[in-house]
Amino acid sequence: MTTDTGYTAKDIQVLEGLEAVRKRPAMYIGSTNRIGLHHLVYEVLDNSIDEALAGHCKNIEIMLYKDGSVSVTDDGRGIPVDKHDSGKSALEVVLTVLHAGGKFGKQAYAVSGGLHGVGVSVVNALSETLSVEVRRNGKTYAQTYHIGKPLSDVKVVGDTDKTGTMIRFKPNTKIFETVEFEYNYLKERIMELAFLNAGLRIKMSDERDGNEQEFYYEGGIKEFVEHINKARTKLHAPVHFKKTKDNNEIEYALQYTDSYSESIYSFVNNIKTVDGGTHVSGFRTALTRVVNEYMRINKILKNDKKMSGDDAIEGLAGIISIKIPEPQFEGQTKAKLGNSEIKGIVDSVVYDSLMTYLEEHPTEAKRIMQKIISSMEAREAAQKAKELIRRKSVFESSILPGKLSDCIEKDPSKCEIFVVEGDSAGGSGRQGRDRNYQAILPLKGKILNVEKAPMHKVLTSEEIKAIVLSIGAGFGEDFDATKARYHKFVIMTDADVDGAHIRTLILTLFYRHFKPLIEKGYLYIAQPPLYKIKQGKSIQYAYSDAQLQEVLKQTGEKVDIQRYKGLGEMNPEQLWETTMNPETRTLKQVTIEDAIVADELFTILMGDEVAPRKEFIEQYAKQVKNLDI
Numbered sequence: 001m002t003t004d005t006g007y008t009a010k011d012i013q014v015l016e017g018l019e020a021v022r023k024r025p026a027m028y029i030g031s032t033n034r035i036g037l038h039h040l041v042y043e044v045l046d047n048s049i050d051e052a053l054a055g056h057c058k059n060i061e062i063m064l065y066k067d068g069s070v071s072v073t074d075d076g077r078g079i080p081v082d083k084h085d086s087g088k089s090a091l092e093v094v095l096t097v098l099h100a101g102g103k104f105g106k107q108a109y110a111v112s113g114g115l116h117g118v119g120v121s122v123v124n125a126l127s128e129t130l131s132v133e134v135r136r137n138g139k140t141y142a143q144t145y146h147i148g149k150p151l152s153d154v155k156v157v158g159d160t161d162k163t164g165t166m167i168r169f170k171p172n173t174k175i176f177e178t179v180e181f182e183y184n185y186l187k188e189r190i191m192e193l194a195f196l197n198a199g200l201r202i203k204m205s206d207e208r209d210g211n212e213q214e215f216y217y218e219g220g221i222k223e224f225v226e227h228i229n230k231a232r233t234k235l236h237a238p239v240h241f242k243k244t245k246d247n248n249e250i251e252y253a254l255q256y257t258d259s260y261s262e263s264i265y266s267f268v269n270n271i272k273t274v275d276g277g278t279h280v281s282g283f284r285t286a287l288t289r290v291v292n293e294y295m296r297i298n299k300i301l302k303n304d305k306k307m308s309g310d311d312a313i314e315g316l317a318g319i320i321s322i323k324i325p326e327p328q329f330e331g332q333t334k335a336k337l338g339n340s341e342i343k344g345i346v347d348s349v350v351y352d353s354l355m356t357y358l359e360e361h362p363t364e365a366k367r368i369m370q371k372i373i374s375s376m377e378a379r380e381a382a383q384k385a386k387e388l389i390r391r392k393s394v395f396e397s398s399i400l401p402g403k404l405s406d407c408i409e410k411d412p413s414k415c416e417i418f419v420v421e422g423d424s425a426g427g428s429g430r431q432g433r434d435r436n437y438q439a440i441l442p443l444k445g446k447i448l449n450v451e452k453a454p455m456h457k458v459l460t461s462e463e464i465k466a467i468v469l470s471i472g473a474g475f476g477e478d479f480d481a482t483k484a485r486y487h488k489f490v491i492m493t494d495a496d497v498d499g500a501h502i503r504t505l506i507l508t509l510f511y512r513h514f515k516p517l518i519e520k521g522y523l524y525i526a527q528p529p530l531y532k533i534k535q536g537k538s539i540q541y542a543y544s545d546a547q548l549q550e551v552l553k554q555t556g557e558k559v560d561i562q563r564y565k566g567l568g569e570m571n572p573e574q575l576w577e578t579t580m581n582p583e584t585r586t587l588k589q590v591t592i593e594d595a596i597v598a599d600e601l602f603t604i605l606m607g608d609e610v611a612p613r614k615e616f617i618e619q620y621a622k623q624v625k626n627l628d629i
């Protein structure tokens with residue numbers, strides 16, 4: 001009670017200020033639920049931490065009491081107690097005037113923590129009782145409050161050679177939904193603060209159940225990273241770096257593990273920036289740059305490949321803790337740093353120091369680079385797998401390809417499809433066929449060699465897609481031969497080297513992807529004639545050299561022999577008569593006598609290895625006839 005001078009206008013203002021806090025507590029501490037309740041402790045704690053940041057405080061102690069009160073004690077300089085202009089002790093002003101802290105030298109703090117930073121007067125306003133003890137100038141000063149009102153002036157209660165502040169308060173039950181402090185809830189933040197402020201000792205004890213713990217980390221955020229990674233397989237000892245640049249203290253610690261997740265936590269003036277901000281983007285940029293630059297210098301990557309930021313950060317645990325004079329927090333929750341100048345500062349500090357680390361630790365660097373490359377490879381593989389699934393679904397559609405000229409009949413056992421090389425032969429085939437039961441699918445030249453191509457290429461090939469959709473029986477694991485839309489698949493290619501090559505490519509596709517169709521005996525090779533022998537108005541066809549000789553024996557003189565080089569040289573009627581008409585044509589059925597031999601053969605003929613193919617060709621070269629080049 002202000003006994004001697006009575007109430008002044010200033011006193012009334014003070015009381016109105018604290019009354020405003022009690023009317024709208026959420027405006028000052030966020031809420032009146034358990035989060036707001038614990039916020040009171042953090043508010044006091046932040047002031048002690050500020051003392052620690054300024055280098056004046058080494059020990060903090062938090063006590064939870066049976067009477068529901070909590071105290072925070074530090075060995076900082078102690079709240080000033082000298083007389084203020086109003087004639088009151090500075091201590092009383094700090095505890096009763098909103099945002100009064102700054103008036104008493106708090107502006108001298110280079111950096112200040114506290115999310116709301118509303119000051120201890122808010123805690124006082126929301127407490128039933130609050131008592132404060134300050135050790136300073138060789139004395140202990142004390143004062144007690146009830147609902148924010150002092151019960152007496154600040155009094156000297158003893159001598160001391162120590163300095164520091166003790167604030168004990170009991171939250172007002174009329175304001176808070178709950179007034180029960182939770183040890184474990186407080187513990188998380190206290191531990192975090194101890195990690196973030198290396199060498200600061202924070203003790204917490206709970207009188208209610210005897211719980212007691214001390215948090216002290218000599219190594220600070222380096223130990224924080226070790227703590228995060230304790231259950232993981234580490235690739236190296238943590239990297240830790242701290243540097244002050246233009247009043248900004250930039251500190252980080254990181255350690256790669258073999259895990260797939262990233263654990264990056266960032267802080268500004270001890271406040272967790274859940275939504276990151278400029279310091280985090282500076283860190284990420286630097287990390288990606290360092291990794292790519294290191295790989296480039298050491299020629300770790302072929303063909304100028306670049307690691308993405310995601311590749312570089314996979315499996316990384318990291319703490320970025322910066323302490324800056326004027327943080328600007330953005331976003332809904334004010335948990336994102338907005339200061340634009342910080343990005344570049346963090347970027348350059350992290351880049352330089354991390355590059356130096358890698359250069360000085362080649363063994364660790366190698367392990368880290370290997371991890372990043374395997375992350376990159378896994379990401380690429382996953383991307384391809386995703387693409388595969390997407391493509392497969394395209395393969396499973398029931399839409400017929402545009403270039404298929406389908407037949408009218410729908411009963412597969414009566415239907416035939418001619419897979420034809422080239423658009424012009426396709427045209428003749430389309431005109432010459434019996435459209436009731438014969439379909440034509442023209443292919444553009446050489447289709448993909450499925451023996452050599454990776455699956456994602458197979459699935460992106462337009463020609464193969466057209467074949468798959470024409471067959472209509474799905475693809476890969478889902479292939480179901482009983483759904484085939486035709487029971488005769490006829491490969492019809494030119495009788496030259498290119499035609500033979502295309503035929504082999506199509507055979508390879510069927511063997512590797514539609515083997516059941518071959519096993520069912522559905523696959524055929526058309527036998528177009530090699531020669532047309534014309535004598536007057538009569539035309540005969542020869543399908544082999546032997547046959548030509550036979551025909552020539554019968555016809556004698558004056559014949560006109562035409563060697564067919566391509567199907568396109570035949571008109572639609574001739575193609576029908578010689579190759580497509582079931583009455584006159586010969587089809588060669590493709591069979592698999594010995595699957596293992598066939599498998600080997602396709603691997604040799606169509607695969608990657610050149611040597612076995614060469615050997616095979618040399619062995620069989622003598623048997624090859626009619627090689628027209």
Ligand code: 0RA
Nearest residue numbers: 047048076077078079104105106165
């Ligand atoms: C105002 C000014 C100074 C320190 C403090 C407040 C202060 C507040 C709290 C609350 C809990 N512990 C605290 N410790 C200090 C600066 C003091 C100076 O310049 O000596």
